[in-house]
Amino acid sequence: MDFPSFFKVLVHDSKSILRIPTLFVSRFEEILPQHALLKTKSGETWPVKIVRIDERYCFTDGWPKFVNDLKLEIGDLLVFWLIIEARSSFKVAIYGIRGCEKEFNSAATNHCPIKVEQAESTELDLRSIRILQPKPSDTDAKRRKLKRNENPSCGAQKSFNSVEDRRFTKVMAKHHRYRLHVPLLFAEKTGLMGKTQVELRYQNGWSTNVVLKQSTKPHMLDMCAGWPEFRKKNRLLCGKKCAFDYVPETGSIQVQLL
Structure with a gap:
């Protein structure tokens, strides 16, 4: 099954927040989470918050840490896949300015990797929050x-x-x-x-x-x-x-x- 996806090229302004494309939002807004986990190829996970700013949905809290931990550079191309089965997670692939996918490992970043069991538990909790908040009285x-x-x-x-x-x-x-x-x-x-x-x-x-x-x-x-x-x-x-x-x-x- 194909997952909804979008890509962004990292520019100076997107180091603090990352704006999600409006077309992607118009198609999948009903399944966008308020909190999400960004998962890289190495299996590491970063929590981020999705906030609506000036009619645009953006990655905010947690996004600068994702950029800094992975030492992302201006011009890097990032591809995001929204995992339908776990609405609170995005799989992320990162390509450098030379066109090749970047490889990361825990030792090369300042990020403390989350264990698989912990990541799954966090994802479940975030998904539960999203479901419970709009529950009718x-x-x-x-x-x-x-x-x-x-x-x-x-x-x-x-x-x-x-x-x-x-x-x-x-x-x-x-x-x-x-x-x-x-x-x-x-x-x-x-x-x-x-x-x-x-x-x-x-x-x-x-x-x-x-x-x-x-x-x-x-x-x-x-x-x-x-x-x-x-x-x-x-x-x-x-x-x-x-x-x-x-x-x-x-x-x-x-x-x-x-």
Whole structure:
């Protein structure tokens, strides 16, 4: 199986942080970890943090140590593979300016190698943190269970007291390019909290499914994978105001310009 990958050429600015390519993020944002382990060919592992800075995802904390320990140089080419089975790890290959892969060993670096057992344990802990943070509350789980036992039509009538309950509006901005925040009240009223995807339908009839992702902050929901394509396809440009209406009969969201 091929793993998602990207490459970066090391420049002066990327010694302190490394920006992940935007195309890679738009395709695999839903599986990007908040913390990751960088694994080299020697088997050594470095922990790094992935942070969103000015609409770009970057390797931050731990990245300078990775650069310094391996004595990386300007012009080095680094290839990163995101390991799907362990979402908190990247396999890294490093090529010098002459085009050949660099070889590293523990004795040549200042890095204290992590034992295999320790690395696996660390990876498991990081993966657990990522899963537990967006977990819906017990209250949300009980609410969904009650809804499944109700008559669908009655549930819809009880849930929505007005049109405003199932609508929210947004003025498109630069920070909406790769994800769109769903208001908490709307998400709770429509039962989107806890769901993994929803269908978006544009006013011209074009539709697609987008991934729903609970952010690190409790009880917040974002549209991510699928949203950038939907936005571009329907030319939802900066400055345009859009309405998002939940359709109870289909469980989809109708999008239109205002």
